[in-house]
Amino acid sequence: MGVVIGVDIGGTKIAAALVDESGRILSSVRLQTRTELGREFVFEQLKGAIGELMEGAKSFGEEVLAVGMGSPGVIDPASGVVIKAAVNLPQWQGISLKQLVEEHFGVKAFVDNDVNVMALGECMFGVAAGLQNIIFIAIGTGIGGGIVIGGKLYHGSRFTAGEVGHITVIPDGPKCPCGNYGCLEALASGPVIARRxxxxxxxxxxxxxxxxxxxxxxxxxxxxKVASDGDVLCRRLFEEAGRYIGIAISSLMNAINPDCVVIGGGVAQAGELILSPIRDEVALRALSPVPILQSRFGDSAGQIGAAALAWFYLKAVA
Ligand SMILES: [Zn+2]
Structure with missing residues (x-):
């Protein structure tokens, strides 16, 4: 049958997992990225995580068919090159992660943006399984997104599609790290909720x-936590954030008319506290509202998504 390795490459940790064809994690490994130690060190950590799971696969009597990777930054999936590195992983600029892993391990490798792969993971194995057109939004330290159309990731002409965190929600709102004002990310990310x-x-x-x-x-x-105990201010903060997210999602729904929208990332763990105000706003604004679902993958979303990417390409050539 065979298995794949899904690697979630982050600025602080590299989390990898052996994943079977149904999206089930057989084993996983987590290493510190330690970007301050330089590019070569990060490569060694990446190879270390993959190597450990390659060995692990043997103990399950399974063959590793491919490695899928999700990395921050703008990525050309065909060449596997990081065209524009993210601020938390500057070492990746211009590197082909695909080539690096294929040459070292002699196994097929695939790479895409970290949030894009999460979107694909939801479509293949998650709450959106069986659907063809979805928008995935990860709300955490920042806000990212991925778009799947016709069962395939939509990258856009310069591989930057899905940057939903930089949709303007308030024209003269707070400054965003991207340089614009009033972006969704500057209004509804986890750190913004805490700061408010x-x-x-x-x-x-x-x-x-x-x-x-x-x-x-x-x-x-x-x-x-305090909001779920009924605290009025804390509940209001999620209502505010949810309202902004709902405004952005309404526009996305109007433009794309997806089958559903999946919300993931750390802030999604707040569940109905954030989902309910999002749904209320969408009901008011979207021309044709579709279901808004919570991701169930939690911490594993990146690894399962990266594995989904590998399975996607393996099946595409089969
Ligand atoms: Zn922005």
Missing amino acids: AEEYMAKGVKTSLRTIAGDGRVTCELVA
Whole structure:
């Protein structure tokens, strides 16, 4: 039957997994990326993670058919070259991750943007399994997206399609790291939700978050926990963020008319706290609203997505 290796390459960790044809993880490994130690070190970590799983496959009596990788940045999937490296992985600029892995391991390798592969993973193995047209949005430290049309990833003419985090939601809104103002990412990411909580607390708004956070740092996760206990301010912060996300999704739905929209990333773990205001806003704005679903992959979304990429290409040539 055979298995594939799915590698989620991030700025802080490289997480890889052996994944079978049904999207099930047989074993996984996680290594620190340590970008500060330079490009060669990061390569060694990548090879180390893949090598360990190659050995692991033998113990399952399975052959590794291909390696799929999801990496930050703008990637040309045909050559596997990182055309524009992300700020958290500057070492990748101009590198063909595909060539690197194929030459080292003698196995087929495929690479795409990290959020793109998550979108494909949802379509092949996740909540959108069996659907052909989906928009996936990862809401975490930043906001990224991936678009699948006709069962295939849509890359656009310069491989930058799906950058939903930089849709303008408020024309003169807060400055975004991309340089524009009022982007979705500057209004609804995890760190923004946490920062907004601190701003309201500094203004003296009553919330149990103050007592629970104590001297510790306020995180989006903590805001979600306090919100689920019924705290009015914390709930409002998710309503605000959800509203902005819903505005962006409504436009995407109008433009693409997908079968569904899948929400993943750390902030999606807040569940209905964020999904419910998104759905409310979409019901108000989209011409033809479609279901908005929560990803169930959690932390494994990147590895399963990368494996989905490998299975996608293996099946395409079969
Ligand atoms: Zn932006």
